[in-house]
Amino acid sequence: MGFLQTIRKKTFHLRYSVMHSRKLPFIILKPFYLIARFFILGFPGMQYNIFTRMKYKKHLHQWSNYTCEDRYPELFAICKEFFKDRENVKILSFGCSTGEEVYSIHSYLPKAAIIGADINPYNLRQCKKKKPPKNVGFMHTFSEEYRQSKDFDAIFCLVVLLNVKNRKANVATEFTFQQFEKQLSELDEKLKTGGLLFIDRTDFDFMHTSISDRYSPLDTKGNRTVTERPLFDANNTKISDKQDSYRVFLKREYSA
Ligand SMILES: C[S@@+](CC[C@H](N)C(=O)[O-])C[C@H]1O[C@@H](n2cnc3c(N)ncnc32)[C@H](O)[C@@H]1O
Incomplete structure (x- = not known):
């Protein structure tokens, strides 16, 4: 008797009971279920990312x-130096992810009140797990408390106003200039006159927005950078493969 025949004979009862079992549909579906479960529940936070993408698309x-921690030491140092003689400094980290940016800013300005805001509820849960000190808090960007938050002395908006899918395109469609300008107008309303806006790694130039006429690049070392990333104009058309831009802006008095 050949090898295959022996195997077939020995597994006859097993195969028979499987094929005639009422559980057959479950047996067939189980591998698909396990694969789906691995991808959805297997990686911490993945289910929340899917939920966030669906709910807040x-x-x-x-x-x-x-x-990551201390991702922008030069920007945090600029902030520390600018507010070195000021008490009661209030800072917003917009798009704070899992909180490393907030805790890094806290290490530079330990007395400042710092709010981290994000659209992803899973990120905010991770932020809160790190046991924030009294002067550090976290909010969802759709919450009432975030909507009412204002009078910040500094706002950080780092690696938030972009979409990776724009990077290979000649026209920005996934995240547009109109969305960029709208988001910055909302942040502008929360920033005090005389305050600082930190904005880095975006698809557009802040100076192209209508609100930029109230701002001047802060005159400080390390503010201007040249990076190899595409730049789109106000019509969402790619105008360069390089960005030569400022990252810190001072909000001036409004002069009509
Ligand atoms: C790449 S992380 C940047 C984290 C941090 N700012 C840094 O530079 O290390 C981008 C974050 O922006 C958040 N985000 C995207 N769109 C947002 C929105 N409309 N409002 C608030 N947060 C948003 C994402 O959830 C994510 O946590």
Whole structure:
């Protein structure tokens, strides 16, 4: 008797009971279920990312959550130096992801009140797990408390106002200049006159927005950078493969 025949004979009863079992549909579906479960529940936070993408599709700018500690030491140092003689400084980290940016700013300005805001509820849960000190808090960007928050002395908006799918396109469609300008107008309303706006890694130039006439690039070392990333204009057309831009802006008094 050949090898295959022996196997077939020995597994006859097993195969028979499987094929005639009422559980057959479940047995067939189980591998698909396990694969789906691995991808959806297997990676921490993945289910929340899917949920966030579905629920906030129209509002989500940059969908990646990547962040790390002290990611922008030169920007945090500029902030520390600018507010060194000031008490009661209030700072917003918009798109704070899992909180590393907030905790880094806290290490530079330990007395400042810092709010981290994000659209992804999973990120905010991770932020809160890190046991924030009293002067640090986290909010969802669709919450009432965030809507009412204002009078910030500094706003950080780093690696939020972009979409990776724009990067290979000649026209920005996934995240547009209109969304960019709208989001910055909302942040502008929350920033005090005399305050600082930190904005880095975007698809557009802040100086092209209508609100930029109230702002001047802060005159400080390390503010201007040249980066190899595409730049789109106010019509969403790619105008360069390089960005030569400022990252810190001072909000001036309004002069009509
Ligand atoms: C790449 S992370 C940047 C994290 C941090 N700012 C940094 O630079 O390390 C982008 C973050 O922006 C958040 N985000 C995207 N669209 C947003 C929106 N409309 N409102 C608030 N947060 C948003 C994402 O959830 C994500 O946590």
